Amino acid sequence: MSRQGTRGVDPRKVNGELFTLTYGALVAQLLRDYEDDDEVNKQLEKMGYNIGVRLIEDFLARNNSSRCNDFRETADIISKVGFKMYLGITPVVSNWSPAGDEFSLLIENNPLADFVELPPGHNNLNFSNLLCGVLKGALEMVQMDVDVRFVQDQLKGDNITELRLKFLRRLEDAIPVGED
Amino acid sequence: MAIFSVYIINKAGGLIYQFDHNNTRPELEKTFAYPLNLMLKIYDDKVVVAFGECDGIKVGHCVLGINGITAEGRYLQDGREILEVLSSAENYPINIKFGRQKLSTNEKIMLASMFHSLFTIGSQLSPEPRSSGIELLETDVFKLHCHQTMTGIKFIVIADPRQTGVDVFIKRLYEIYADFALKNPFYSLDMPIRCDLFDTNLQQTIEQTERQGINTV
Amino acid sequence: MADEVILEYLHMEIVNYIYRSSEKPDQDNCLSKLESIGYRIGQSLVERFTKDGTRFKDELDTMKFICKDLWNFVYKKQIDNLRTNHQGVYVLQDNKFRFLTQLSNGKQYMDYAPKLLALPCGLMRGALANLGINSIVTAEVTAMPACKFQIQIQRT
Numbered sequence: 270m271s272r273q274g275t276r277g278v279d280p281r282k283v284n285g286e287l288f289t290l291t292y293g294a295l296v297a298q299l300l301r302d303y304e305d306d307d308e309v310n311k312q313l314e315k316m317g318y319n320i321g322v323r324l325i326e327d328f329l330a331r332n333n334s335s336r337c338n339d340f341r342e343t344a345d346i347i348s349k350v351g352f353k354m355y356l357g358i359t360p361v362v363s364n365w366s367p368a369g370d371e372f373s374l375l376i377e378n379n380p381l382a383d384f385v386e387l388p389p390g391h392n393n394l395n396f397s398n399l400l401c402g403v404l405k406g407a408l409e410m411v412q413m414d415v416d417v418r419f420v421q422d423q424l425k426g427d428n429i430t431e432l433r434l435k436f437l438r439r440l441e442d443a444i445p446v447g448e449d
Numbered sequence: 450m451a452i453f454s455v456y457i458i459n460k461a462g463g464l465i466y467q468f469d470h471n472n473t474r475p476e477l478e479k480t481f482a483y484p485l486n487l488m489l490k491i492y493d494d495k496v497v498v499a500f501g502e503c504d505g506i507k508v509g510h511c512v513l514g515i516n517g518i519t520a521e522g523r524y525l526q527d528g529r530e531i532l533e534v535l536s537s538a539e540n541y542p543i544n545i546k547f548g549r550q551k552l553s554t555n556e557k558i559m560l561a562s563m564f565h566s567l568f569t570i571g572s573q574l575s576p577e578p579r580s581s582g583i584e585l586l587e588t589d590v591f592k593l594h595c596h597q598t599m600t601g602i603k604f605i606v607i608a609d610p611r612q613t614g615v616d617v618f619i620k621r622l623y624e625i626y627a628d629f630a631l632k633n634p635f636y637s638l639d640m641p642i643r644c645d646l647f648d649t650n651l652q653q654t655i656e657q658t659e660r661q662g663i664n665t666v
Numbered sequence: 667m668a669d670e671v672i673l674e675y676l677h678m679e680i681v682n683y684i685y686r687s688s689e690k691p692d693q694d695n696c697l698s699k700l701e702s703i704g705y706r707i708g709q710s711l712v713e714r715f716t717k718d719g720t721r722f723k724d725e726l727d728t729m730k731f732i733c734k735d736l737w738n739f740v741y742k743k744q745i746d747n748l749r750t751n752h753q754g755v756y757v758l759q760d761n762k763f764r765f766l767t768q769l770s771n772g773k774q775y776m777d778y779a780p781k782l783l784a785l786p787c788g789l790m791r792g793a794l795a796n797l798g799i800n801s802i803v804t805a806e807v808t809a810m811p812a813c814k815f816q817i818q819i820q821r822t
Contacts, residue, residue, distance in 0.1 A: 281670050287711065287740055288668040288676070294706040295680050298699065302687060312687075316679040320672075322638060323631040327671050329598055330623040336599055357667040380668065399676075410600045445460065445601035632671075632768040634678055634778060645770035 285357060289383045296396060306393035313395070317402020325407040328354070336411075340436050341365075343413070344372050347404065347434075356380050360432070376430040379423065387424050395419045400432065412440040451609045452655050453591060455622065456557075459639045460601035462565030464558045466642040469551075470655050476513060476548035477505050483541035489532065494522045495550055496531045506547045514546040564605065568595065594619060602626075618658040625650045670742075670764075677765065681781050697784045704788025705795070712793040715739065725819065728797050729756050736793055754819035759812070766811035779807045790815065 299309045332350060337343040344362045352374075353359050360374035381397040395401070401417040408415045416435040421427035457466035481487075488500035489512065496512040511520075515534060518525045525531060534540055552560070572582040586593040587610065594606045596619045604619050604626075629647040630636050636644065680703065684696050715736070722728045733745035737760075747759040765782045769775045783805040791803045800820040807813050 282667045283670045283673050283742065284739055285667045286714065287707075288673050290707045290710050291673065291676060291680075293710075294703045295676070295683075297706065298680075298684075298703050312683065316683055319679055319682070320675040323627075324671065324675060325600060326598070326602075326623070326631055327627040329600065330620070330627040355669045355672050445597055445599070629768060632674060632678075633770075634681070634782075635774065645772065646768065 282357075285380050286383070289380055292381050292399070293385060300388075300391070300394075306391050310393070310395050310398045313398035314402035314405070317399040317404075318406035319402075320399070321403040321406020321408075322410050324355070324403060325410045328407070340369055340372070343408075344374075344434070348374060351407075364431075364433075366435075370436040372434055373420070374432040374434065376432065379430045382424055382430070385424060392425070395422065396424050397422070397430070404432075404434065409440065412444045414438045414440055450612045450659050452612060452615075452618070452659060453607045453609070455607075455651065455655075456561055456564075456603075456605040457626070457642065458561050458565055458603040458605065461639070462562045463639070464561035465640065466647075467554075467557050467561075468648070468651060470652070475505075476546055477510075478544060478546045479504060479506065480542050480544045483538045485535055489535065491523055491532070496520070496523055498547065509549075510547040511550040512545055513548045513550070516544050561605075564595075565603070568597070568603065596623075598623065612659070614658055614661055618654065621654050621658075622651065625654065674765070674768070677782070677785065680785065685781070697780060700781065700784035701788035701791070704785035704790075705792035706788075707785075708789035708792025708794075709796045711740070711789070712736070712796045716797070722797065725799065726750070728794070728799060729758075729817075731797075732790065732793065733758060736790075740789065754821065756817040756819075758815040758817065760815070761812045763811050763813040766807065766813060769810050771810050775810060776807065779810070780805075783807070783813065787815065790817070
C-alpha cells in the first residue's frame, strides 16, 4: 500500500488491503457456515480451483511464457511471474526433493493473511487454502497434476508459511498435439 | 487489408466461436429469357449450377435469390420451390442472383473439427517431436493463421495475405477471450461463447488491426 | 498490491459460493449474506483508511469522502455524479461500475446484476456505519455498466 503513493498507479492493480479484507470476510463467512475446519478448507480449495482454471488463461494471454522443460522451471514461473503478477510477492523456491518432483514455496508475508489472527479452536483451518486450489486448477489446465498443500503457516505459529507442491503426473489425455 | 473471419476451437476440437467480418463474397445478378441456358441441379439441399458457365457465373455457384426474393435452400422465402419457378415459361424474363453460398453453422462446425484433425496430422508428420502444428496456411486469396495456447485452445484467423500484425491480433484475441469470455459469470469453460461484449471488443480490435495494416504497407 | 483480476474472480466466486451453499434458491437470503460480507469489508476498510484523517464536518462531507476517496480506493475511479434531496437521500451514479464492466446488456445479465451489487452495497453501508451514519443502501442498474446507488440515511 505504501508503494502506491510513490509510483505511478498501474490501472490493473487494486489495493492489496481491499483484497485481503475481502478474502478475510469470505473466510469468516465460511467459518460461520461450516462448523468443521476441514470442510472450510475444502470449500476454499474448491473456490480456488474455480478461479485457477480461468486465471491461467489470463496469465498465458498476458505473458509470453513458453512451456516449461522441467518442474524447476515451473516453480520459477509460479513464484517469479505468477505470484509477482497477481499478488505482488515473490515466494522463495526451496526444499527440492532429490528427484526434483517436489518443492516448497516459502512465503514471508502472505498478503491473504495480513491482519489475521486465527480464532481459538481452529487448529485445522488452513486460512489461505484458496491458494492451493488456484495453483492446482491453473496447473491442471496446462496438463500437470500437482498436489498442493500447506505444511507450515505463520498463522499457526510457524516461522514461515510454506506451500508444498508435489508433481504427480502429466495429464497425457489433455495434452494438446505437438507437445507430447 | 482485411481480416475475414475468426474461429475459436476448444481442446476437444469443438467450435466455440465464429465471427465473419465484412465477408463480401462476389454475387452476380443476371436477367434471363426462357428457356434457361444453365443446367441447375439440387445438391446438398441447394440449387447449384451444374453446367453452362457464362458471364462469370461458374459451376458450383448457388442460386441466392430470384427477382429480389432471397433463397433459403431449395425454396424461396415465399415458399415456392426454385426449380419449379424456373421451369415455367410465364415467369420469364427472370432475374437470378448467383454467388457462393455462405457456410452454414453446421458446415463451420464440421470444418473446424476437420481442421482440428488436420492440425494433429500436421504435427504428427513433423520429423522433429514437439512441432507446433499448423501455424500458417497460405492460399492465393487468404492466409489462415492458427495459434494453439498451452491449454489447448486454438485461435484461427483468416486474413488477407497482405494483412500485417496478425500475430499481435491473435495475442489481443486471447486477451479478449480471457477478459470477456472467462470473466463473464455465465460463461462455462469449453462452451460456445455468446456474449455481446466479447463481440464488440473483438470487432473493435479487428478494425484497429485492419487500419494499422494499411498504415504499415 | 494485487491484480484486479484476482479480486474480480474472488468476488465472482464469493457470489457463486453463496448461491451454491444455499439449499433452495433463496434470493433474499443470499443477497443479505453477500451484503453482510460487504458490510464487514466496508467497516474494516474505513477503519484503516481514516485513522489519520480529520473528522468530517457534516453528512455531505462524509458523502464526498465516500464518492471520492473510498471509491477511488476500492474501484479506482470517482463517483460520476452525486445528488441529494437534502432530506437524507443521496444518489451516487457511477457510469462505469467496475464489477459490471464484463457484463453485456440483456435480461439474463440484468437479473444477475443484483448479485454483483449486493456486496458493494454492503461495503458502502459498512463504511458509513463506521463513520457514524446508519443507512440503507440499494443499487439499481438501468444500462450496463452504469449503476446508481441510493443511500437513505436512517435517523433515530
